[in-house]
Amino acid sequence: MTETLIRLEQLSKTYPGHSVPAVESLDLSIPDGEIVMFIGPSGCGKTTTMKMINRLIEPSSGRIVIAGEDVTSIDPNELRRRVGYVIQQVGLFPHVRVSGNVGAVLRLLKWPSDKIARRVDEMLDLVGLDPSQYRDSYPKQLSGGQQQRVGVARALAADPPVMLMDEPFGSVDPITREHLQDEFLRLQQEIRKTIVFVTHDITEALRMGDRIAILGERSRVEQYDTPPNVVARPSSDFVANFIGTNAGLRALTLMPIDRQTLVPPPAEREGPRLVYDEDRPVGWHLSDGQATTRIQPLRLSAQPVLADALNQIVSSQAPSAVVVDDDGQLLGCVDMSAVRAAVAGAAGNGDRSDLQMEAASGDGSA
Amino acid sequence: MATAQPDALLIPPGAPVPTRVGTGLRPGFTRRLVTTPIVLALSLLALYLWVQSRDLDIVEDRTLTQGQVLKALAQHLQLVGLSSLAVLAIAVPLGILVTRKSFRHASPVTIAIASVGQTIPSFGVIVLFALTLGFGSRYVIYALILSTVLPVLSNTIAGLQQIEPALKEAASGVGMTPLQVLTRIELPLAVPVLLAGLRTSIVLNVGTATVAAFTGAGGLGSLIVTGLVQNRDVITVVGGALTAILALALDHLTRMTQELLTPRGL
Numbered sequence: 001m002t003e004t005l006i007r008l009e010q011l012s013k014t015y016p017g018h019s020v021p022a023v024e025s026l027d028l029s030i031p032d033g034e035i036v037m038f039i040g041p042s043g044c045g046k047t048t049t050m051k052m053i054n055r056l057i058e059p060s061s062g063r064i065v066i067a068g069e070d071v072t073s074i075d076p077n078e079l080r081r082r083v084g085y086v087i088q089q090v091g092l093f094p095h096v097r098v099s100g101n102v103g104a105v106l107r108l109l110k111w112p113s114d115k116i117a118r119r120v121d122e123m124l125d126l127v128g129l130d131p132s133q134y135r136d137s138y139p140k141q142l143s144g145g146q147q148q149r150v151g152v153a154r155a156l157a158a159d160p161p162v163m164l165m166d167e168p169f170g171s172v173d174p175i176t177r178e179h180l181q182d183e184f185l186r187l188q189q190e191i192r193k194t195i196v197f198v199t200h201d202i203t204e205a206l207r208m209g210d211r212i213a214i215l216g217e218r219s220r221v222e223q224y225d226t227p228p229n230v231v232a233r234p235s236s237d238f239v240a241n242f243i244g245t246n247a248g249l250r251a252l253t254l255m256p257i258d259r260q261t262l263v264p265p266p267a268e269r270e271g272p273r274l275v276y277d278e279d280r281p282v283g284w285h286l287s288d289g290q291a292t293t294r295i296q297p298l299r300l301s302a303q304p305v306l307a308d309a310l311n312q313i314v315s316s317q318a319p320s321a322v323v324v325d326d327d328g329q330l331l332g333c334v335d336m337s338a339v340r341a342a343v344a345g346a347a348g349n350g351d352r353s354d355l356q357m358e359a360a361s362g363d364g365s366a
Numbered sequence: 367m368a369t370a371q372p373d374a375l376l377i378p379p380g381a382p383v384p385t386r387v388g389t390g391l392r393p394g395f396t397r398r399l400v401t402t403p404i405v406l407a408l409s410l411l412a413l414y415l416w417v418q419s420r421d422l423d424i425v426e427d428r429t430l431t432q433g434q435v436l437k438a439l440a441q442h443l444q445l446v447g448l449s450s451l452a453v454l455a456i457a458v459p460l461g462i463l464v465t466r467k468s469f470r471h472a473s474p475v476t477i478a479i480a481s482v483g484q485t486i487p488s489f490g491v492i493v494l495f496a497l498t499l500g501f502g503s504r505y506v507i508y509a510l511i512l513s514t515v516l517p518v519l520s521n522t523i524a525g526l527q528q529i530e531p532a533l534k535e536a537a538s539g540v541g542m543t544p545l546q547v548l549t550r551i552e553l554p555l556a557v558p559v560l561l562a563g564l565r566t567s568i569v570l571n572v573g574t575a576t577v578a579a580f581t582g583a584g585g586l587g588s589l590i591v592t593g594l595v596q597n598r599d600v601i602t603v604v605g606g607a608l609t610a611i612l613a614l615a616l617d618h619l620t621r622m623t624q625e626l627l628t629p630r631g632l
Contacts, residue, residue, distance in 0.1 A: 108541050
C-alpha cells in the first residue's frame, strides 16, 4: 500500500466543561494521495477530528504527524498555510474579489504580486472558471457551485500536500453536487492530494472515497476500508445500518467485473444462445421463432462493474451479460448468480467467499 | 502541477455573466452626495433672508452678528468633534475587546454600563459634571462622551458579532493570525454597522451639546438660551435652526463616509 502521509496518534479532544471526550484515543493512518472519507452520525466527532488536523481545534492529547513531521506543537498559522481547507459554507471573503480570495494564502506567504496573479489565473482555470471573466467578480455575483469552485481554488493555491474538506458540496443542489463531485474526482486524478473529507452522505462517501472511515461515538473507528469492502463486508451492525438497506445495489456499482467473475456462456443446445457475427458476440437468440436480440457487450478494458452487467441482463432479457476484449472477442459471461452473491454479501447474509473483488485488503478495520 | 484544464463542461452554458458591479462608486452616489448640501444651503439662505427681513432691536442686533454666530458654531463643532473622536477612540477598541473569544462574557456587562450613560438624562449629566467637577468645555465633553458612547459601542459589537463564524473560521483556516482576521476580515465587514452607530451618536451629540450653554461652555445652545432668557424669539430660532442644520450636515457627512468605506461586494 502507499505510504502514510498523515498519522493521528492517540488523538483525543475533550471540550472544556464536558466530561465525555468528543474524540477519544483515535489512531488513524491516511495514505499519501488518497481521499479518506470521514463519515458517521451527527455529533460523532468527525468534524472535530478533521479540525484537529489543521488545529482549528487544539487536541487535548495525542499527536498529529504530517509527512514525518510532528505538527502538534508548531505555529498553527504556519500549519494552516500548508493545509488546504474547504468548508460547506464556502467561507469566501465577501468584500474581497475572487482573485483576492484565491490568492489569500499566497499573500500570507508573501509571494510577489505578479506571481500571485499568475497563480490565481492558473487556479481558476484548474477549477473551470474563466479567469478573465471571474477574477474581478465578488463572491456574491457567483452561483453556489461557482463559489465552491473558488473555495477549492483557494485551498489549492499554495499547492498544499494535504486538503481538509468539511462537507464541501453539502449546500448545493443535488445536480450541482454530483457535477462538482465528478469534477473534483477528475481534478484529484491530476493533483493527487491527500484529502480528508468529512461527509454525512454515504452515497458521497462511497463515490468519492479511496477509503472510508466510519466513525462511531467519540470518533471510534468502526471500520476503515475501501468502499467495496465496507459495503460488502461491514464489520458490525453499526456499519451495516449506516450503509443502509439498499447497500446491495450500491455494492453493484462498486464491484468491478474481472476475469475471475466470468463464466462460460450457457450451453447451446436448448434455451437462449449467443449469436455471433464473425466470431464476435452481437446478440442473443432467446427462444425458437424469435428474432435475435442485439446487445452491446461490455468491454473488460472499460472497467465495467456488476451494475453494468445487471443492466445488460435486464435490458436484453438474456440469462447473462456478455463481456468481450478490445477486439470484440468473447471473454465470458456474468450471470445472475454473481450479481445475487454480491447483493447478498452486501446485505450481510450471503456467502461472502463467492464475491470476486479486486479491492485491496484494508488495514486497520476494527 | 496545475496545468490549465480545458474543460468546457465546467461552466454550464447560459451561466449568467457576472455584471461588473462593485467597481467604482455605487450608482447614484453623486446625486446623494449633493442633494442634502443643496437643501441645507437653501435652508441657511432662507434663514438669513428671514433674519434680514426683521426689524432687529439692539439686543438681537448685537447677538446675531456674524462673529458671534460663527463663534457659537465653532464652539459647538469643537464640543461635538472632540467628544465624537473620543467616543470613537473609546468605543471601537472596547467593542473589539469584548468580542474577542476570551472576553466574550464581558460584552453584556459593557453594554449594560454604557446603557446607563445613555439612560441618565444628558442634561442631568452635564449639570452634574459642572457642579461636581467644574465649569468649562472640558467637563461638558466628558458628559457628552458618556451620553453618546453607547450607539458606537453597541454597533461595534453588533457589527463584529454579525459576521458569520464560518467566515472567521475560513480566515483562520487559510492561515491568518487572529490580528489578520480582525483587520482584514472582521473590521472591514463591521464598518457599515459601526459607522451607522457613529451617525446616531453624532446626531445625538449635536443636540445634547446645546445644553452646554447652561454651564458656560458656549456653542449654539448659548443663542437658544439668550433668546429664551431675553425673550427674543429671533435669536432662539436662529440657534435652533443652526443646530438642526448642523445635525443634518454632520449626519450627511457620516452617511457619505459610511457609503465610501463600505466594502464593495457586500
